[in-house]
Amino acid sequence: MEVLNYPETTFEKLPVTIFDNAQEGAVTLAYEIAELIRSKQRKGEMVVLGLATGSSPISVYRELIRLHREEGLSFRNVITFNLDEYYPMQPDELQSYVYFMHEHLFNHIDILPENIHIPDGTLPIDKVKEYCQAYEKLIEDCGGLDLQLLGIGRTGHIGFNEPGSAITSTTRLVKLDPLTITDAAKDFIKEEYVPLRALTMGVGTIMKARKIMLMAWGEGKAKILHKTVEGRVSDEVPASFLQLHPRVAVVVDQWAAAELTRVKTPWLVGMCSWDDQLIRRAVIWLSLKTQKPILKLTDEDYKDGSLSDLLVEAGNAYNLNLKVFNAIQRTITGWPGGKPNSNDTHRPERAEPAIKRSLIFSPHPDDDVISMGGTLLRLVDQGHDVHVAYQTSGNIAVFDDDARRYADFALDFAQKMNVGVADMQRQHDEVVEFLRHKKLGEEDSTLVQDIKALIRKGEAAAACRFCGVKEPNVHFMNMPFYETGQVKKKPLGEADIQAVVDILQDIQPHQIFAAGDLRDPHGTHRVCLDAIFAALARLKGKEAWVEDCNLWLYRGAWQEWDVEEIEMAVPISPEELLRKRKAIFKHQSQKDSAVFPGNDKREFWQRSEDRNHTTAKLYDKLGLAEYEAMEAFVRHRF
Template sequence: MSSSSSTRSHSEIFEKIPVHVFATPTAAARELAAEVRQLIEYRKAEGRNAVLGLATGSTPVPFYRELIRLHREEGLSFQNVITFNLDEYYGLAPEHPESYARFMAEQLFNHIDIPNENIHIPSGQVPGNQVFVHCREYEEAIEKAGGIDLQILGIGRTGHIGFNEPGSSKESLTRRITLDRITRQDAAGDFRGEQNVPHFAITMGVGTILRGRKLALMAWGENKAGIVARAVEGSVTDTVSASFLQEHPDARFFVDQGAASELVRFKLPWLVGPASWSPAESMRAVCWLSKKLGRPVLKLVDEDYNENGLSDLLSEQGPAYQLNIRIFNRLQNTITGWPGGKPHEDDTYRPERAKPYPKQCLVFSPEPQDAVVAMAGTMERLQDQGNHVYLANLTSGSLRVSDSEADKFAGTLNELAISTDESAAWLPQKAYADEVLRILAEKGEVGEDPELLRRLKALILRGESRDAAQAIHIASSEVSFLDLPFYEKGRYRRFKTTEEDVVAVASLLRQQRPNQIYLTGHSSDPSSVSAMTFSIVMQALQQCMGEDWRSACSIWIYSGKEKPFAPHEIDMAVPMSPTQMERKQRALGRFQQLTSLEVQAPDRDRATARHYDDLGLAQYEAIECFQRWRAA
């Protein structure tokens, strides 16, 4: 256990590793970067090198940007820094768009003054019969440099650090490893399909990592909250390699509020001290108790509260019968078959107001599949109940489309041109198809998609998006594609938004003047498409503040595909019948590039319905759920 555990507050008693929680990833990155600066300057004063272990992926991007800022604006030099990266995909050349060698060059090394000879990254191309020797030499290079002073880490959904998948032992060293299915699913977007993700990687071992003098693990967003809690509060186990950090003398977690949300001090604060029994906290506590005991809310009794750390809640808001009734009614009031509000009805206890009717409903989808995955049934119901639904795809989604889809399209067009008469009318189409096929052949899997190819992939996804919309009764004319510049000019984990993006969304808002807005991404990893588009929409809404439509516009958040809302987090629950679920699945079937998580969306909708059933509410086939946006 960390040596600094004795300094933690009473509220942190369940945490076996110090966890520093920040309002934003940027704030966390700044504090960690300041610590790195102190290390570099201290070692420089000693006439020695500072040795850093570095991580890849989206998590450390804010940290690397802060290091670059310190170099450019405050003169921090990296001349005396030696780095060792945690891992690299096996089989990828350094110039491959998704290699970690290229990632590090683009995200950090090309922007600072570190000597090239001081940079160490495992090779993804070492021949198979030389992998063992290469890994041993990597260990020896770390030892020769004096060992790692500070190791930067991220954490995967399986709890891996580096690529130390479940089953990695505490003593493991640098080696080649087979990637877990979940890890490959998470990387599917980067590689335009799970089938293209490498099956192997070379990674520092857990033992290699634990030899670092200091360890700092970063995690952002609610999607990482569950695994952070397991690593910090659970038992030490090789099924969660990050849990081994509990046994390190100087390991710390740097997390934002989303990633900290499953820790006991935030999730179950009444177990670590006095709680403030707000309506939201009371709802959370009663739902937790119901789930823990496996009994519906209305069957909980006084002893259940007293014996499970909720005596304060009972004394303040009890007896149990009255408290149960209040919570049950609040849960029941979240359920509505009228997500746009039921016209000419009392809306006192309904999630959405009755007026105006019909409503102008603007649904923002970060990539074209996202809104259909999360709320196809709700969009269909809004439309069928007389509201006007406008689906705005914020990005083209072209990065999701595989080369094979473009090849199939171009090949079909070519065959059609050849099988038709040789008239001049078909010459432009054949020339276009030939050019696409030539680009695909020349670029291979390593090359970047030129504009012509990205545009074709965008058009393929546009067709799928319109087909999916029609399956839920939304006309093609009510589907738009903003193709925001940050996406069209970037790649996953390398996006940078500009004012141009915000202006485009603000223009659409003023055109639509919506009564309802649906969007997602409020708690996602900050470098993800959903988080970046959420920020863009919020900035655009701020620009529209004061306009007559803005104050009367309700904003609803739909959950991301990785982490659905729990019942106590839901403000509006829209039930679906078996027939509606069939239509949602047909709409999802229009997309050819869905990830495993997206395909499983109907199962998550059914799981939400089971949660409501377990709490004692009506049984439904499935439920799509939403939170009312409450600005901080």
């Protein structure tokens, strides 16, 4: 069935189909592409596909490969034109889109090599204009694009058509937006290594496609998707030009759709099916919109805010305000492990047992202190048996210079102690030689990977000592899926899940804290969380302790749970916030400048504190107690 529907609401100017997760959306897109290929095959015709790169289409290509291998889908009648390529760029470089397309699709299907077209990043600058014109003509000579697959950048770019691109633009050399360069840094290790220019099909080229499918996965795309789908057509958001195309399908997961009006504020669209969380969201939204504490909202405020229907459900503003205020107030606790000898009816965590085994899973060796350092300190201070399990080594997030520095230290120490000097000299020389000739993005040697892993292990152990976690309670899991020496990871495997099962069985915790990046379809946090879910699913019903274990999810350094989602909010005093900062400082390889800083240039401790301050300020604005900072958690029922 064709993915092309009428817009769901008058707010949406493009047809959007929302899936529960990225995988479901990707499979649907792949099936549509496959059906187009097969329909052309039945007619004895070629099909011309416009293809995209980046993280978004990988799952689509994976499904196409499966269809080829398991269901006999042939690509021998397929001609492809890729959207873009960095400039300058050699095709054999790991960051090139030539390498990307062959790695993720072409090497695994039966497409004819002569039917593959990707912009050439090796051309001398004086040949680029002529080449771009020839690329346009070649698309036309092949009959034009039957279908164009698109992702969307955070600037609103499609292809590399950055803000300011004209709707009539054609294939050309362009300058990359600083935000695009920042987002690309994860593939180039350092931002300064990202090319400043790229070759791209133009908006006009894309708009000539007979059908366009735009995909967006994850919360990071939510704001720009909202502008694309509900905003005005403008060259400030090049993707908004798609509103003018007659056949566009927008396929997203629920997290990318989070800012759409029908998802974020459905009461503005029509009648709602009210549950407790939606009621809480609506009241919080109205409180922040009117800049009034919850308990001061009036019937008139609800009516003016298009929430009359909610008043009918609740009876009046007074009762509604009180219900929501009390629910939020009950999330606040200074006892994340439960308050002993207390009535825990309305507390987030149960009172008994008074001393709990608390297991904190940290995907990387610093997520524990960055994301929930204040809570970790509180658990230790209150006498709980706190364990920290670092799921991955985090070795790729260490600069090469740090690895060299530690290798130098190891050699100097061996010479000082006169122990194993010859072996240490040999290994030191091996490290120096490898790093001297290492290519951009090249996988580290095993020895360099080991050194980087030891650096992060030592930092994590130091942070735990500072926080008072007992040394036997610090666990380094080194889950195999991560150990590739590259940004690209292996799929979650049996060994990864079993490692989590083993540590759970060993500790048998009363409460678990885990990085709850449910909205991230690609990152390490998501894979680590999937391993925890899989392990608990195996143990549930077989181990008695699992039935009495609570799983609390925290977020990363970049974002926090929405207030209506929060089920436990742990206040942090100014003194505790300073202790948390010092714990983060123990991770010296991530200090000042991290290898993978993301889209926020600030240091991790600054992001973390700002996030904690913001949560506290939101509670204050809603009329609750005013705190210096807060860490927030959501309980996952498994």
